[in-house]
């Protein structure tokens with residue numbers, strides 16, 4: 560049986576594929592650049608979540624193929640389809656990193672739920688199930704991040720020392 564493309568449902572898949580690429584890079588960026596007393600835990604958690612997010616990219620792309628569309632793969636495709644904004648600069652503290660990640664997960668969770676609804680309306684349980692599986696993973700990662708922020712600890716507010724490495728070099732006035 561030949562599947563016909565469903566443009567709107569494809570758009571939901573494209574957006575979430577692109578968002579997953581963005582979030583993967585965001586997690587890796589924080590994995591590399593986080594610093595402070597909680598470095599070890601956060602460094603490992605960010606990498607574990609990066610892997611989890613990375614593994615959602617392939618099924619989202621392949622589902623587009625199954626529905627008869629082309630799966631995007633260039634940076635331009637990601638820019639065109641993502642609803643998550645590109646980060647302009649590293650967060651100033653581990654707390655801000657976690658808050659930004661929670662924000663990204665919440666955006667993705669909403670998008671996946673909209674995709675699920677659309678797939679359901681279209682009578683496409685396979686795509687609906689894919690969205691439902693992935694949304695559970697994002698909900699779990701968001702929960703891990705939320706729990707990390709619990710309590711009065713100030714350990715998360717330490718400045719990320721690594722931000723010093725990306726600071727613009729001091730410009731000396733010419734003699």
Ligand SMILES: [Fe+2]
Nearest residue numbers: 590591602606
């Ligand atoms: Fe690493």
